[in-house]
Structure formats: C-alpha cells, structure tokens
Amino acid sequence: MAEIPESLLRRSAEAKAKALGVPVEQILAEMRGEAPPTPPPAAAAAQPESSQPESSQPESSQPESTQPESTQPESTQPESVAAASEPAPAEAVPAETAPAQTTPAGAVAVADAPAVPESGNGHSGNGSGRVAATVSPRPVAPPTGAPEGVRTQRLLTVVKAKAIQQVKAEPTDKVNTWPHLMLIEFVALLAITALLLVMSVVIHSPLLEPANVNATPNPSKAPWYFLGLQELLSYFDPQIAGVTVPTIVGLIGFMMIPYVDRNPSTKPSDRKFAIMLYTIFLCGSATLSILGVLFRGRGFNFSYPWRDGVFFDDLKDWVHFE
Amino acid sequence: MATIKERVSEQMDRLRGSQVMDSILRPGSPFKKGYADSPRNRSYVIMNNVLYHLHPVKVKRHGVRLSYTLCLGGLSFFLFILLTITGIFLMFYYAPTAERAYADVQALSTGVAFGSLVRNMHRWGAHLMVLSVFLHMSRVFYHGAYKPPREFNWVVGVVLLLLTLLLSFSGYLLPWDQLALWAVTVGTNMAGFVPVVGDQVKFALLAGPEVTAATLLRFYVLHVLFFPFIIVIFMAVHFWRVRKDGGISGPL
Numbered sequence: 001m002a003e004i005p006e007s008l009l010r011r012s013a014e015a016k017a018k019a020l021g022v023p024v025e026q027i028l029a030e031m032r033g034e035a036p037p038t039p040p041p042a043a044a045a046a047q048p049e050s051s052q053p054e055s056s057q058p059e060s061s062q063p064e065s066t067q068p069e070s071t072q073p074e075s076t077q078p079e080s081v082a083a084a085s086e087p088a089p090a091e092a093v094p095a096e097t098a099p100a101q102t103t104p105a106g107a108v109a110v111a112d113a114p115a116v117p118e119s120g121n122g123h124s125g126n127g128s129g130r131v132a133a134t135v136s137p138r139p140v141a142p143p144t145g146a147p148e149g150v151r152t153q154r155l156l157t158v159v160k161a162k163a164i165q166q167v168k169a170e171p172t173d174k175v176n177t178w179p180h181l182m183l184i185e186f187v188a189l190l191a192i193t194a195l196l197l198v199m200s201v202v203i204h205s206p207l208l209e210p211a212n213v214n215a216t217p218n219p220s221k222a223p224w225y226f227l228g229l230q231e232l233l234s235y236f237d238p239q240i241a242g243v244t245v246p247t248i249v250g251l252i253g254f255m256m257i258p259y260v261d262r263n264p265s266t267k268p269s270d271r272k273f274a275i276m277l278y279t280i281f282l283c284g285s286a287t288l289s290i291l292g293v294l295f296r297g298r299g300f301n302f303s304y305p306w307r308d309g310v311f312f313d314d315l316k317d318w319v320h321f322e
Numbered sequence: 323m324a325t326i327k328e329r330v331s332e333q334m335d336r337l338r339g340s341q342v343m344d345s346i347l348r349p350g351s352p353f354k355k356g357y358a359d360s361p362r363n364r365s366y367v368i369m370n371n372v373l374y375h376l377h378p379v380k381v382k383r384h385g386v387r388l389s390y391t392l393c394l395g396g397l398s399f400f401l402f403i404l405l406t407i408t409g410i411f412l413m414f415y416y417a418p419t420a421e422r423a424y425a426d427v428q429a430l431s432t433g434v435a436f437g438s439l440v441r442n443m444h445r446w447g448a449h450l451m452v453l454s455v456f457l458h459m460s461r462v463f464y465h466g467a468y469k470p471p472r473e474f475n476w477v478v479g480v481v482l483l484l485l486t487l488l489l490s491f492s493g494y495l496l497p498w499d500q501l502a503l504w505a506v507t508v509g510t511n512m513a514g515f516v517p518v519v520g521d522q523v524k525f526a527l528l529a530g531p532e533v534t535a536a537t538l539l540r541f542y543v544l545h546v547l548f549f550p551f552i553i554v555i556f557m558a559v560h561f562w563r564v565r566k567d568g569g570i571s572g573p574l
Contacts, residue, residue: 172382173382173383173384174380174381174382174383175380175381175383175386176361176364176365176368176379176380177364177368177374177377177378177379177380177381178364178367178368178374179364180381180386181377181381181385181386182367182374182377184386184388184393185393185396188388188393188396188397189396189397189400192397192400192401192450193404195450196401196404196443196446196447196450197439197443199442199446200439200442200443200446201439201442203442203446204438204442205441205442205445205446205497206499206501207427207428207431207497207499207501208499208500208501209499209500210424210498210499210500211420211424211498211499211500211502211503211533212500212503213503213532213533213534215500216504217500217501217504220504220505220507220508221504221505221508222505222508222509222512223490223491223494223505223509224449225452225456225487225490226487226491226508226509226512229512230508230512233512238512238515239515239517242511242512242515242516243512243515243516243517243520246512247516251480251484254480255476255477255480257463257468257476258468258469258470258472258473258476258477259473261468261469263469264469264470265466266465266466266467266469266571266572266574267466267574268464268574271466274463274466275464278460278463278464282460313501314501
C-alpha cells in the first residue's frame, strides 16, 4: 500500500472537515487512526466499501477504520465493529459497480453509483478481508447523489511527485516572435530584394559567343566559388588539390567538426584555437579566390588587373550603361 | 457628406468583416477585423500562419538582435525562394538543346518583357546565395552553434552548402556560351581526378567524355528538378532541427 503523502492527507482532511463542519485536526487524527470517527452529518447513505483497498473507507455511520495494512485483517483497525474484519469472498465487487460512498483517508473519494444488490451482503474488501466496513444490515440504499455540498471524488491513484515530468531547462528571457523578430526579418528581406534589384539593373549578366568546343578561351576559368580550388591546382598535384582538399578537407572535414571539437564552451575566449583555425581557412580561401579571380591572366599566369585587365568574364559588363 | 477617405475605409471595414475574409484569415491575423495587439494574438499570428509557423511563438531575446545572426540563414532561404520564382519565369523561354539554348538566352535579354532583369536577378541572386550560405556557415562556426545538441544540423548544413554549390554550378552551363562551356569543363575536370572512379564520375556528370548537348540536357534536369528537390528535403530537416534542437543558439 502506498504511503499517502502528508499533504494529500491534509487536503482531504480539510475537505472532509469542511463538509462535516468539524475541526480539521479532528478529522486528521481520525484519518490517522488516532481518534474515533466523527459521526456523519446527516443521513448519508451508508455504504459498503469500495474495492480499492487503500483508500476506501466508509464515511458513513459505521465505525470504520482507517486502514492500514491490507494484508492483516485483524490489524490495527480501531473499532471496526461489525463487519470489519469479515473476510470477504474473494470475488469482491468490482469497483465500478460497488457503490462507494467513502471519504477515505488518502485522498478521497467517493463516487456515487447506484447500488448493486449484492453489495448488501458481502462487501468486502479484497480477498484478504481487510476492512470494510460497513455493514449495514439493510440492503444498501442506492445513493443517488452525494449530500448537498459534499464533493464526491474517487481516488484513482497516488503518484509521487517526480518522475512524470522533469523540467531541466532554465527559464530564459524571451520575446514574442511577432512583432520583434518578424519585423527585422521583413526589413532584411526588403533590403536584400532591393540590393538584388539594383545589382540586376546595373550589372549585366555576361553572355559571350556561343559555345564552341574547338575554341578554348585563354584563360579558362571556373565559377568564382571554385576559383580558389583552381588556384590550388596550379600549385599542387591534381590528386591533392583536386581531390584531397575539396572532398577530404572540405566536405568530410567540415562535417566532422562538431565531433572532433570536444570543447563544450561556446565562449570565444575559450575557443581561441578553433577560431584561429577557421579564420585561417577563411583568409586562405579568400586569398586564393581573389588571386584566381583578379590576378590570373593568359595561360593562368599571374597578371596585374590594373596593368593587364581583368580576366574574369562574370564581371565583363560590370557596369551597364544604355 | 462623407469624404472619399471615410467611404473607402468604411468599405474596407465591411470587406474585412465579411464572411469570406473571415473564413480566409485565421484567428490572430493582423488583417482580421477587430485585431487587437495582445499577448495571445501575438502568439496566434505565428501559430496560425502556415509560413510564420516555421518560427516558434517566442524567441530568445539575444537571438532577435540583428548583429547575432545577420539574418544570414533566413536570407539564404529567401534567396532560394526568389531563385525558384525567377527560375520558373526563365523556364518559359528556354529550351535545353544545343541549337536553341544560346538563342533563347539572347532573345530573353532583348525580346522578352523584363527578361533581362529576371535573368540578371537569377544569376546575381545565385551568387548572393552561395555567399550568404557560406557566411551563414561562418557565423555558426564563430558562435560555436554546431556544438551539442546541434552537431547533426551542422552536418545537414554542410550538405546544404554542397547542394547550393551544385545548383549554382549546374546552372552555370545553361546559357551555352563560351563562359559556360569552359567553366564547366574546368570544373568537371577536377572531378576526373578522383581516384579509382574519377573517370566514371566525370562520365556520369557529363553524359559522355566531354561537354556536349547531352550534358546540357543533363545539367538542365539536375538544375531545375533534381537538386531543388533534394535541397528542399534537406532544408526541411534543417529548419525542423533548428526548432527541435532548442532554437537559436547562445547566448555566448
């Protein structure tokens, strides 16, 4: 039998005390088995017990007991009079059908249900015959409802606090997405759209002569985002610059970053090495790309853009005047 | 005698209160009649809109600062949408055949209303997207935002960067001019250096040993259908994981 937490016990005692109009302490003592039961206020129907051992307890006229251990019939039940300990037949009435009108100790509850005939004779407890209560000789009166003002509830289960949900996250300082974030995003979208429109009006996309596989332009350049690689290709063997760097370093290496970097901190001051590495990568790729775009001329040899011109056809029509 | 302004606003009110508009706008829409700025409606604006629903109802305060993200991820996505729209426009005027491709692009610049503008937007937008995806990755790195629990989303992000490059690269060939032809030749030559399967990879990409009309068709299909299809799937996972991994990273 689960221990009933003090708080639940107290709450239920308060509820019962309120219903009966007696002091809470008295009820509490009664629930703990330290005091005789309070006489019921009125004619609440006497009822047999419910089949749930832990919580059931007749509240009605009978003497009853708060009970304790379910396995020991003769245990501590105070003055359970009559029936209390009669071992009930094992076939206890199922909870749903057993009329219960109890205000149990733990948490209470009573559900009113129509009485079933057979409950008159054998109420019972569970097989072990613990308590139960009441024994009213007369067939049970079907309680059609609880007395006025009495809340009726049935205890389903007592769950210890813990376990179901544990909140780990600390509360954080948050603001509504609308309007605070959406507004900024909207302005950002407008800004990028404006930028793109201006670029599109001012800079013309290049369109050179029709493709001709027999006329290799000099130099032949890849799109700008591959020009860093093409630049590397002019220093290293293709196996290194064309394969190792882009696939091993570029792709796999980048994917593995979170699994290699075991430093849990995100503070810049704790990550100097990581930041340094990435910054070197950024500067290196920017340098290579700029070299490839601006400083490579015929035959992919070095040239100065201010002396030899820019060999980069994307920017051929840099400024478009009608 | 009501002024024109009053009459217009009265009609607008009737329109907003009509059953039709009421059925279109979900609760909390700022365009709904009687919208009031309340905490609950602020939540509804996000919750009840299919697009805004990408966002959580509330975000960490530091994440709202423009200087934290520079909106780079969102701008990448927005550029992708712009590229989709302009790309659909371009598809109406373009046939991926060696005979017509070049002439179509030329005609686009001269004979189609807004053709030149849309083509420019598509091209520069693509370059901006490569840039913004790359900068987004750098931003994430500098914030250490790839650390647990966001490791996998970083991996998805690297795949997205790769797909962005592939999208841009496959589109590069489509004008079918000298620039396109030779840039793609240089680019795919690099693929030929892959050990063991290099030649096969190159052959599969080009639909032959060198760039031909078959390559044009292949790149076209990859560009307008295959890569967008794949990238949308990865973007969905990416955005979803951003939410599931706890939203914006930080604060530092």
